[in-house]
Amino acid sequence: MLPFKGRHLFFGYFLLSLAALVVALPFLWILLTSFKHEIAIYSGALWFAPTMQNYVDVMLGPRSNFPRNVHNSLIVASVSTCVVLVVGTLAAYSLARMRWAAWISRGFLGWTLFFHMIPVLTIVGPWYLLFQRIGLYDTLTSLILTHITINLPMTVWLMMTFFRDLPPELEEAASVDGAGRTQSFVWVILPLAVPGLIAAGVLAFVFSWNEFSIALNLTSRNAATVPVGIAQFVQQYEIQNGQMAAAAAISTIPALLLMLFGQRFVVQGLTVGTVK
Amino acid sequence: MAPQQRTVAATPVWLAVAPLTRVRRRLSHDDWFRYATLAPAIVLLLLLTVYPVINLLMMSVSSIEFSQGEQHWTFVGLANLQRLFTDWLFATTLRNTLIFVAVAVAVELALGFALAVIVSGVPRAKGLIRTLMILPILVPPVAIGSMWKLMYNFDFGIFNQALEAFGLQPVGWLSDPRFALGSVIAVDIWHWTPFMFLILFAGVEGLPRDVMEAARVDGASIWQTVTKVIVPIMRPALGIAFLFRSIFAFKVFDEIFLLTSGGPGTATDVVSLHLFKVFFEQNNLGYGALLSIVIILAIVAFLVTARQFSGLVR
Numbered sequence: 001m002l003p004f005k006g007r008h009l010f011f012g013y014f015l016l017s018l019a020a021l022v023v024a025l026p027f028l029w030i031l032l033t034s035f036k037h038e039i040a041i042y043s044g045a046l047w048f049a050p051t052m053q054n055y056v057d058v059m060l061g062p063r064s065n066f067p068r069n070v071h072n073s074l075i076v077a078s079v080s081t082c083v084v085l086v087v088g089t090l091a092a093y094s095l096a097r098m099r100w101a102a103w104i105s106r107g108f109l110g111w112t113l114f115f116h117m118i119p120v121l122t123i124v125g126p127w128y129l130l131f132q133r134i135g136l137y138d139t140l141t142s143l144i145l146t147h148i149t150i151n152l153p154m155t156v157w158l159m160m161t162f163f164r165d166l167p168p169e170l171e172e173a174a175s176v177d178g179a180g181r182t183q184s185f186v187w188v189i190l191p192l193a194v195p196g197l198i199a200a201g202v203l204a205f206v207f208s209w210n211e212f213s214i215a216l217n218l219t220s221r222n223a224a225t226v227p228v229g230i231a232q233f234v235q236q237y238e239i240q241n242g243q244m245a246a247a248a249a250i251s252t253i254p255a256l257l258l259m260l261f262g263q264r265f266v267v268q269g270l271t272v273g274t275v276k
Numbered sequence: 277m278a279p280q281q282r283t284v285a286a287t288p289v290w291l292a293v294a295p296l297t298r299v300r301r302r303l304s305h306d307d308w309f310r311y312a313t314l315a316p317a318i319v320l321l322l323l324l325t326v327y328p329v330i331n332l333l334m335m336s337v338s339s340i341e342f343s344q345g346e347q348h349w350t351f352v353g354l355a356n357l358q359r360l361f362t363d364w365l366f367a368t369t370l371r372n373t374l375i376f377v378a379v380a381v382a383v384e385l386a387l388g389f390a391l392a393v394i395v396s397g398v399p400r401a402k403g404l405i406r407t408l409m410i411l412p413i414l415v416p417p418v419a420i421g422s423m424w425k426l427m428y429n430f431d432f433g434i435f436n437q438a439l440e441a442f443g444l445q446p447v448g449w450l451s452d453p454r455f456a457l458g459s460v461i462a463v464d465i466w467h468w469t470p471f472m473f474l475i476l477f478a479g480v481e482g483l484p485r486d487v488m489e490a491a492r493v494d495g496a497s498i499w500q501t502v503t504k505v506i507v508p509i510m511r512p513a514l515g516i517a518f519l520f521r522s523i524f525a526f527k528v529f530d531e532i533f534l535l536t537s538g539g540p541g542t543a544t545d546v547v548s549l550h551l552f553k554v555f556f557e558q559n560n561l562g563y564g565a566l567l568s569i570v571i572i573l574a575i576v577a578f579l580v581t582a583r584q585f586s587g588l589v590r
Binding site: 002003004008009012013015016019020022023024025026027029030033041042043044086087088090091093094095098099100104108111112114115117118119120121122123124125126127128129130132133145146148149152156180181182185206209210212213216217226227230231233234241244245247248249251252254255256258259260263266267 | 306309310312313314316317318320321324325326327328329331332335340345347390391393394395396397398399401404405406407408409410411412413414415416417418419420421422423424425426427429431432434437466470474488498501502506523524526527529530533534547548551552555556561564565568569571572575576579
């Protein structure tokens with residue numbers, strides 16, 4: 001928009017390369033560390049004999065809880081994503097296309113925005129009491145339910161912007177052809193909303209996969225997820241730097257895949273709350 | 277949200293009037309669909325957000341003990357409130373959090389905006405930079421915490437290795453109270469500047485072309501164009517970005533939990549971490565609930581003020 005020329009252009013590229021380096025450096029550092037023996041880590045050597053030992057210990061070690069963390073995270077993230085997509089999409093369609101009294105639609109959107117803004121730890125205490133009372137403490141069910149809840153606001157807003165962009169003539173035409181509300185929603189509207197569903201879905205998956213503060217407090221050994229597993233490497237008496245690096249590197253895989261294959265969905269989804 | 281007005285003008289002319297009214301009647305009788313679509317979300321929100329918030333009120337006037345997995349609630353009235361006024365630690369965490377938010381968000385806004393202007397001004401590498409910038413936003417905050425914990429490490433971290441290469445003394449980035457808060461702020465800046473860049477980049481790319489052209493014809497320098505033209509036009513977008521990031525920065529927990537757990541001493545203790553400790557380390561659910569209410573009210577107050585303030589600016 002502000003075309004740089006001559007030395008400004010050179011300087012601009014210089015700053016951008018610097019920024020790219022700063023962003024990439026921590027990732028490279030942890031990747032490098034994850035292939036080092038603990039001794040090589042402490043000697044700080046840049047040249048070292050790479051080893052897979054950390055990954056083997058983390059994923060296959062007999063005492064390692066990490067495979068279980070991965071298993072839990074995959075289940076929680078996929079189930080909660082599926083449910084939040086169904087619940088959120090229906091609600092978004094209802095709010096975007098049906099006649100609701102202002103206090104309901106505004107109340108719904110206002111409350112979800114409010115809930116999205118308060119620190120989640122304010123609400124984890126009551127959640128703990130609730131799930132402890134009904135016997136769901138340290139179960140995947142409690143994590144799935146809470147992850148659905150925290151991802152619901154984003155899903156509803158994202159899908160609402162999608163539905164609003166679709167012309168109402170679509171439903172009218174479907175209805176003239178004899179389709180009921182449900183039919184026109186399933187066969188006419190939903191296929192057109194697939195890009196929105198993908199955007200909301202991948203983001204909900206990643207946010208659930210990344211979520212730490214709820215999982216930390218609503219689980220102990222049984223239902224602990226990947227972030228909780230990584231944090232445990234730090235809390236041990238003797239920090240296992242290499243294993244922690246390997247586990248953290250593994251935990252970035254969904255983000256990497258998403259960066260490579262789902263970029264436009266991400267930009268759309270991340271900016272939905274901020275640009276009205 | 278706006279009710280769909282099915283005006284005749286929006287309907288193709290070839291539709292006869294009679295079938296149209298029939299269509300209207302049938303749509304309005306589809307109330308069950310209307311309720312069935314919104315009900316699941318409402319039930320979920322009532323059970324898992326509204327009920328817990330109400331429960332916070334009851335917890336805040338109680339003391340909750342556990343014995344053999346049973347919860348025992350005792351009414352203690354305003355005892356928790358009394359504790360609030362002697363909780364100097366909470367005041368410290370509040371101060372730390374405000375410093376954290378103010379410094380981190382201001383730097384993120386400035387850097388993100390500068391990046392957006394530069395990226396939009398260079399002819400190549402836009403896509404590459406944007407791709408790279410998405411990564412920090414998507415990786416688990418806990419993984420970011422472990423990355424930086426390794427880089428800040430006193431014995432073998434990259435920063436101390438660099439210092440030693442220049443013959444300087446190593447620094448306790450996370451263990452020295454003078455540096456710890458700055459170190460965790462730096463991590464937040466690394467984490468969220470890309471997000472600022474992404475939302476501001478769209479705004480910079482959308483600037484009116486003729487205005488930019490006019491500034492160029494009038495011989496404005498890059499600095500003048502940015503400060504006299506771009507910033508004034510983008511003020512609302514910058515304001516919203518600042519507001520959003522402030523609120524989310526206030527929630528910070530994961531990275532600090534991993535990097536320092538609030539230490540050394542209380543140097544990096546922030547509000548969310550304090551809540552966590554009261555709730556789950558001291559098991560004081562009553563007082564934790566009261567703190568939660570105070571924090572929620574503070575955020576509401578902040579939002580209301582910010583809204584009025586932004587109204588004044590416009």
